[in-house]
Amino acid sequence: MARSGITQDEAAGQLRRLVQINEQIKAVVSTAFKINLMALNAIFLSKRAGQAALGFGVLSNELRQFAVELTEKMAELRSLVAGSLRGVTDLLKHARNRAIMERVDSEAAAARASIQALLVRQRVTLDRQESEMDVLHRRLGLLLDEIGQLVELGGVLARSAKIEAAYGGSFAAALMQVSTDFDQIIGVIRSSLDALEKSESQEVYA
């Protein structure tokens, strides 16, 4: 992904993209928090249902564990995006300075040699920053893959919970309602994650 000579517009575009990703992360984190509370309620409900809801109880615990792991992963993602925001802001500042220095190069014929040396130094700094951004970008992609797999597991757990709910005796209807809510909310997380992956996989300097 490393590319020589990022422009101010490209860096500004990247900044806007990261802000968008950050907003999408906030949406997933808020949903993950909701699922955590739902899993706690499901655990209490299955305890009340007793013997008839043993399988559902196990799955509720798994779903709660899933919500905790998802929250942790999203926190990690948020920290990565915060690092990327810092990096791209720095990149934007350097790209602006470079654009001004390029104007100097065309206006200050007498100082051309020293300006050329400065432009080379700026190029080295920008290349380094762009490489660092590439590393962050790759880590972001890997983390989103991990989160995607985790959400798939969450979907399997929610569907299994629905099946277990049918064996819940007098609590079957209540357990079915809870497991349907799980399934729906994991669907919401999945579509938020799809949007997040789409934003993330856009051309870095587009």
Added chain:
Amino acid sequence: MKVAKTIYQQGARRWIAIVRDPERPNYLIDTNEYVVVDGGHALLCDPGGLEVFPAVFGAISSEVDPSRIEAIFSSHQDPDVISSLALWLEFNPRMKCYVSWLWGGFIPHFGGTASTFVTMPDGGMEVPVGGSRLIAVPAHYLHSSGNFHLYDANAKILFSGDVGAALLPPGTDGLFVENFDQHIKFAEAFHRRWMGSEKAKRDWCERVSKLEIDMLCPQHGAIYRGEDVARFINWFDELEIGCLKID
């Protein structure tokens, strides 16, 4: 591009005024920058804003090797005065920036590190350029609450920041004031509005009237020289300032 004009030269000492940019967009206020050269060393007074950096740098480099500029003197904190700081530091990271202690924590938002800034106490201090010393003259509240001018006793030049500034219409933008009475009309509204303290103004007039000044060089407009210097100080002393009249 701006023009670099030598306004004083005696031996190794030179003052160069960087003035008038025909390509400057109208929405940017015009500024003057001054370079004080002492042999192989130079100091830049109020380097100007980010947007005019190429024009300033180009004009300076037509007269002096910019790598000789070892320090910047920032009369105060305004963006048209010092927002190009980061670019100057990119050119020479070892450059020092003299600024009122009051702005020591604010101006670094434009760029620089702890080692960049030399903060000046309220009473002023000596500012070295090569082997000689200039004097930072207090001009607080004129208009900024932490404000300094720079006096060169050898050249008898006072760099006066916003004091003496005039917003000149096209066609009347010569380097020097040629007709004081005509010129001062373009300075009056500026001083009435921007200069906020009568007491500070009186103190300043008293302080600078004791200095030998051949040229008073503001950051905007034309340079006062000869008898126009005293004329300006007297005019300023009598001007009612710090009041905004709204009809």
